[in-house]
Amino acid sequence: MSFSLSILEIAVIAAGLAILLADLWTPASQKRSLGYAAAAAVGLIFLGSLIMDAGAPQYAFNKMFVMDGLALFFKRFFLFAAFVVLLMSVEFADRIETGIAEFYALILFALSGMMFAASSNDFILVFVSLELITVTFYVLTSFQRSRLQSLEAGVKYLILGALASAFLVYGIALIFGVANTTNFGDLMATPRVTTAKPVFLLGLLLVLAGLGFKIAAFPFQIWAPDVYQGSPAPATAFLAIGSKAAGFILLLRVLFSAVPQITVDWTKLLMIISAVTILYGNLCAIPQRNLKRLLGYSSIAHAGYLLLGVAAVNSAGSSAILYYLGAYLFTLLAAFAVICVVMRGVEGDDISAVAGLHERSPLLAASLSLAMVSLAGIPPLAGFFGKFLLLKAVVESGANQPGYYVLIAVAIAGVIISLYYYLGVVRAIYWSKGTAGSARLEVSLPMRACLYACIAAMFYLGLFPDRLVNVALEAVKVLKL
Amino acid sequence: MTLALLILLPFLAAIGLAFVPKENEGTPRVIALLTTFFGLLLGVKLFWQFDAAQTGYQFVTTIPGLGAEALGIHCRLGVDGLNVGLLLMGAIVAFAATCVARDIGERAKEFYLLLLTMTGGILGAFASLDLFYFYFFHELALIPTFIMIGVWGRGEDKNYATFKITMYLSLGALIALFGLIALYLQMPAGQRTFDIPAMTQYFAGQRMAAQAQQLIFPALMFGFGILVSLWPFHTWAPLGYGAAPTATAMLHAGVLKKFGLYGLIRVAVPLMPDGAKQWLGVLALLCLGNILYCGLVAMRQKDLNLLIGNSSVAHMGFVFLGIASLNLIGVTGAVVIMVAHGLLAAVSFALSGYIYQQARTLEISRMGGLLQQVPFVGMALTMAMLAGCGLPGFANFVGESMVFFGAWKTFPVVTALACWGALVIGAVYMLRAVRNILHGPLVDDWKDLRDLSNLWRRLPFAVLLFTLLLFGFFPRLLTDKIRASAEVIVNMANGGMPGNRAANQAGHSNTTGLAGEPSQDQRSLSLHPGPIAVELWTFSGVLNRNPNLTLTQKALGSETLGFGAGELHRLDSMAVPPGGEGAKGASHESVSRTVAFTPFQRSTAESAHKQPKGCGPHSFRFKDRGHGSQAADVSHEPIPSPYPPQQPDSTADNTDYADKNSSPSAKSAKSVVKELVQGFNGRDAAENPLPEGEGQSEGERGSEQSGRASPLEDRSFGE
Numbered sequence A: 001m002s003f004s005l006s007i008l009e010i011a012v013i014a015a016g017l018a019i020l021l022a023d024l025w026t027p028a029s030q031k032r033s034l035g036y037a038a039a040a041a042v043g044l045i046f047l048g049s050l051i052m053d054a055g056a057p058q059y060a061f062n063k064m065f066v067m068d069g070l071a072l073f074f075k076r077f078f079l080f081a082a083f084v085v086l087l088m089s090v091e092f093a094d095r096i097e098t099g100i101a102e103f104y105a106l107i108l109f110a111l112s113g114m115m116f117a118a119s120s121n122d123f124i125l126v127f128v129s130l131e132l133i134t135v136t137f138y139v140l141t142s143f144q145r146s147r148l149q150s151l152e153a154g155v156k157y158l159i160l161g162a163l164a165s166a167f168l169v170y171g172i173a174l175i176f177g178v179a180n181t182t183n184f185g186d187l188m189a190t191p192r193v194t195t196a197k198p199v200f201l202l203g204l205l206l207v208l209a210g211l212g213f214k215i216a217a218f219p220f221q222i223w224a225p226d227v228y229q230g231s232p233a234p235a236t237a238f239l240a241i242g243s244k245a246a247g248f249i250l251l252l253r254v255l256f257s258a259v260p261q262i263t264v265d266w267t268k269l270l271m272i273i274s275a276v277t278i279l280y281g282n283l284c285a286i287p288q289r290n291l292k293r294l295l296g297y298s299s300i301a302h303a304g305y306l307l308l309g310v311a312a313v314n315s316a317g318s319s320a321i322l323y324y325l326g327a328y329l330f331t332l333l334a335a336f337a338v339i340c341v342v343m344r345g346v347e348g349d350d351i352s353a354v355a356g357l358h359e360r361s362p363l364l365a366a367s368l369s370l371a372m373v374s375l376a377g378i379p380p381l382a383g384f385f386g387k388f389l390l391l392k393a394v395v396e397s398g399a400n401q402p403g404y405y406v407l408i409a410v411a412i413a414g415v416i417i418s419l420y421y422y423l424g425v426v427r428a429i430y431w432s433k434g435t436a437g438s439a440r441l442e443v444s445l446p447m448r449a450c451l452y453a454c455i456a457a458m459f460y461l462g463l464f465p466d467r468l469v470n471v472a473l474e475a476v477k478v479l480k481l
Numbered sequence B: 001m002t003l004a005l006l007i008l009l010p011f012l013a014a015i016g017l018a019f020v021p022k023e024n025e026g027t028p029r030v031i032a033l034l035t036t037f038f039g040l041l042l043g044v045k046l047f048w049q050f051d052a053a054q055t056g057y058q059f060v061t062t063i064p065g066l067g068a069e070a071l072g073i074h075c076r077l078g079v080d081g082l083n084v085g086l087l088l089m090g091a092i093v094a095f096a097a098t099c100v101a102r103d104i105g106e107r108a109k110e111f112y113l114l115l116l117t118m119t120g121g122i123l124g125a126f127a128s129l130d131l132f133y134f135y136f137f138h139e140l141a142l143i144p145t146f147i148m149i150g151v152w153g154r155g156e157d158k159n160y161a162t163f164k165i166t167m168y169l170s171l172g173a174l175i176a177l178f179g180l181i182a183l184y185l186q187m188p189a190g191q192r193t194f195d196i197p198a199m200t201q202y203f204a205g206q207r208m209a210a211q212a213q214q215l216i217f218p219a220l221m222f223g224f225g226i227l228v229s230l231w232p233f234h235t236w237a238p239l240g241y242g243a244a245p246t247a248t249a250m251l252h253a254g255v256l257k258k259f260g261l262y263g264l265i266r267v268a269v270p271l272m273p274d275g276a277k278q279w280l281g282v283l284a285l286l287c288l289g290n291i292l293y294c295g296l297v298a299m300r301q302k303d304l305n306l307l308i309g310n311s312s313v314a315h316m317g318f319v320f321l322g323i324a325s326l327n328l329i330g331v332t333g334a335v336v337i338m339v340a341h342g343l344l345a346a347v348s349f350a351l352s353g354y355i356y357q358q359a360r361t362l363e364i365s366r367m368g369g370l371l372q373q374v375p376f377v378g379m380a381l382t383m384a385m386l387a388g389c390g391l392p393g394f395a396n397f398v399g400e401s402m403v404f405f406g407a408w409k410t411f412p413v414v415t416a417l418a419c420w421g422a423l424v425i426g427a428v429y430m431l432r433a434v435r436n437i438l439h440g441p442l443v444d445d446w447k448d449l450r451d452l453s454n455l456w457r458r459l460p461f462a463v464l465l466f467t468l469l470l471f472g473f474f475p476r477l478l479t480d481k482i483r484a485s486a487e488v489i490v491n492m493a494n495g496g497m498p499g500n501r502a503a504n505q506a507g508h509s510n511t512t513g514l515a516g517e518p519s520q521d522q523r524s525l526s527l528h529p530g531p532i533a534v535e536l537w538t539f540s541g542v543l544n545r546n547p548n549l550t551l552t553q554k555a556l557g558s559e560t561l562g563f564g565a566g567e568l569h570r571l572d573s574m575a576v577p578p579g580g581e582g583a584k585g586a587s588h589e590s591v592s593r594t595v596a597f598t599p600f601q602r603s604t605a606e607s608a609h610k611q612p613k614g615c616g617p618h619s620f621r622f623k624d625r626g627h628g629s630q631a632a633d634v635s636h637e638p639i640p641s642p643y644p645p646q647q648p649d650s651t652a653d654n655t656d657y658a659d660k661n662s663s664p665s666a667k668s669a670k671s672v673v674k675e676l677v678q679g680f681n682g683r684d685a686a687e688n689p690l691p692e693g694e695g696q697s698e699g700e701r702g703s704e705q706s707g708r709a710s711p712l713e714d715r716s717f718g719e
Helices: A007-025 A028-051 A069-095 A100-118 A123-141 A148-179 A184-189 A198-215 A223-230 A233-258 A260-265 A267-285 A291-311 A315-342 A362-376 A382-398 A403-431 A445-463 A466-478 B002-018 B027-049 B081-103 B108-127 B131-140 B142-152 B158-185 B196-205 B210-227 B236-243 B246-256 B258-271 B273-299 B304-325 B328-359 B375-388 B395-407 B412-438 B455-473 B476-496 B498-506 B530-544 B547-572 B581-585 B605-610 B628-634 B669-687 B691-706
Strands: A058-060 A065-067 B058-063 B075-079 B525-527 B595-597
Touching: A007 A028, A007 A069, A007 A100, A028 A069, A028 A100, A065 A069, A069 A100, A069 A233, A069 A315, A069 A445, A069 A466, A100 A123, A100 A233, A123 A148, A123 A198, A123 A233, A148 A184, A148 A198, A148 A223, A184 A233, A198 A233, A198 A291, A223 A233, A223 A291, A233 A260, A233 A291, A233 A315, A260 A267, A267 A291, A267 A403, A291 A315, A291 A382, A291 A403, A315 A362, A315 A382, A315 A445, A315 A466, A362 A382, A362 A403, A362 A445, A382 A403, A382 A445, A382 B131, A382 B158, A403 B142, A403 B158, B002 B027, B002 B058, B002 B075, B002 B081, B002 B108, B027 B081, B027 B108, B075 B081, B075 B108, B081 B108, B081 B246, B081 B258, B081 B328, B081 B455, B081 B476, B108 B131, B108 B142, B108 B246, B108 B258, B131 B142, B131 B158, B131 B196, B131 B258, B142 B158, B142 B246, B158 B210, B158 B236, B158 B258, B196 B258, B210 B258, B210 B273, B236 B246, B236 B304, B246 B258, B246 B304, B246 B328, B258 B273, B258 B304, B258 B328, B258 B476, B273 B304, B273 B412, B273 B476, B304 B328, B304 B395, B304 B412, B328 B375, B328 B395, B328 B455, B328 B476, B375 B395, B375 B412, B375 B455, B395 B412, B395 B455, B395 B476, B455 B476
Parallel strands: none
Antiparallel strands: A058 A065, B058 B075, B525 B595
């Protein structure tokens, strides 16, 4: 019973181990194509997950692990992300000197961590899954061992990540010390007298700090730009999408399954964090010239937008987070896939490398432009509908507390600022004078298929949002809102 | 189907264009031309088939699949009087813009793809019956504008301009989006929908909390205001249009910019009467900024494009004023200006674009004598400029004069200043530009300019100017269609006005005036002939220096005013003063006097029914037998949607003024003004159920026939 619920995770881990083993017998020239095998395995698991139906929440491993609509939503999300990231890694393989098979396997292990995070119903599993994600990312970020920047990214991520883990585990210890349980269900049943104790609140605050590090929310966002810039592009993509989404699913679980009553008291804090994160990310992104670094700051800003949905403390907000992440997934995958292809042989990932891209490859130009427009939140793309839902959720809460209107003003200001740098990339693509030469860029067939799929998904989610909205509304029903 | 095709066709064509191979250089233009021409035909068909006698939405279509059921979002399209003219205008401008886009040299495929996307977005925004898609389609045009200005724009500032226009418009749009979402959330959780008719119906029955209105109305007003370049948020407009390629400027200034105005009229004003009451005064003041400040700025411009851009900003002020007036004449006039200005802005930018393409400069001081070299372009530019300063005969005049009439009672000072701004400032910069560019000796630099020789290339200009003249000469083509819808809007908006205190007390927020006893707070609208006198004086002064035009002006002037007066009267003819007030009001015949009439919103169901049909020999109707008759009935329709069909009544039997004065065109301007004035009085008297009304209007009629004006003291109805 317990194992059958976690069948997806087990399959992913098995695939990872299989890749490691296959590495032993695969000739060096063929190792690159192991990535296709890994991607195929993940794709199959993804298809398998589509058949599954969550139904009522089911628990496993002493109620540590929960399988419900929300978990299934995020598992599919992570599986699809990993599928595309693996294809990107194959594209990127020529820039990794040794150990490409391990690169693939680490992605799979990180994936399993994210999937466990989606099902966490206990602080122990939260910690374990987060460590599984973080430790694999320590390696992934510094995988280009001969590049100083990559090593720098790895070291920074290691130090700050370890610090965040320390916060997290200390917080969990305090919570356990007061409430004598780490299970979310038991915590919710704990009397208010216990959970109102300052030590318990301190513990919760430390847990939030640890999670804030994962989603790169202010004031734990310092690592993001450096790590995004230095890491290999596929690792950055997986960090930006998977790690952030894992942080948010844990945040949702902790705030709305474990301690919903405290969350209501803490809305002001969440609002302030959200507002500052939005402003910080957007303002710092303005002067950036490095495309990956720019996306790093923009990812901070997006963490802020997503926190709007948390701060709204209603089911509209939580479902908006799910929708927004869905939109963000396809958008960022498209952006990083283009970066993967375009930045080959370009030192510094400078924006000028995409100048004149529309002549070199109309498909890449269109993909990157659409991704930027979707990130900026302009119709008819997915990002717009996500922002619309978040805004709607916050306005809904604004009826009770006018403070939310200030938050909306900040969010609007953030969107306007973000237009400047996102459209700066569009400008570079379509009418800046290029320095990167005018040789046509060839895009491999799998990458091409990925890009078309991402573009189609961006339009689909923007034009026909009904389906995903319903799925998201259904999924967040398990939260205590 | 027609409507869905009109909206979807540009998008489908744009998608198709994406797959045209790069080698076929001519194909994109052909596809774009065919698409927009077909769109134009559809627009005309829509306009033609639109049944003015029917209130409510027509051609309602739902595009299946789009939208989110769970949130009450459906892609529903439909037209009523407010947007039918705008859609026609949009389709015409889109076609004209595609025609003149031949100056796009490189990357034509991308350009037409973006142009078609923009066209679809613009038309979709106006046709949407769903607030979400209303916003969605508008935003769809944002990125095409950005790229078009960036890639094909001109001038050194184009990067700055394109970022500025995009960020300003996004700011306005997001503020408006906040307002729209807040509006949506005002409905109870189960019934929430973005469907405009459903929302209208809901808020007509269930007044929104005043506190919410205080929050949402300004959000919409400033959000939409930024999109329309409301002073002081207007600086993006001249700059952006100056840098934009011709076709983009035409579509943006002509059509897209009307979106905010349309939103104000369609959503903000009718759904939030209390908010409107509080904030429209502010809007009226800010619109002076548009009219006066931007007019003065336009006077200082050295570049033709910047001049046109600033004057286009200035013209938006009149529309704001019309909306702020909150009465039928003003709002109808505002819609007329929206249509007229769209055509005018399009033709102006098309001409300046052509001149730029030929001369590579638009610096006014370097021009001179172009009329000799490029007679067709010169003629068209002269017409556009004159239309811009409100010359009778062009649709702009109709709209502007209606706005002034409508706004007089509510904002007399603002209206007086606005008239001055429209006539004096507008005339100065427009006519000075005509003189500097077209008249005088031909500057040597321009000896090799080529005129638009080819009939085909003249077509877009001809179509735009023809439409402008058509609606100028026959404004009822437009106003008849607008009236019923504008009336619904105005009635809802006035549900909360102080004049309807009784209505508020009774809790009927939207009934238009009640079987109320006439009280002091009757909102009578007194109308000064002053604005018209100033206008005519200015034109005669201006045009006397152009002897060739004087005849035309006379003809156009009286003709148009004749129509205008009939129109004004007819529009207002449903306004029946409850009680005997009208009688006293009918005793004045001087041109220089304040004419009082009661606005339509005060008309009551009862008095409308009580009104003796056909009693008024002086009811001053122009060829009114068909449509005008519904007026009295409309006023007691409490809820705009679903609109029951109107029953014609017998007021059409009123003696037709036109019968007695069969040739209005022969009258001098002064007598026309007098007739107009008397028309209001006469109508007041005629429709006043009390017997004094008859007597008074008899007296008035006598004096009118004597043709002599005698000064009388100022008098206003409600006093």
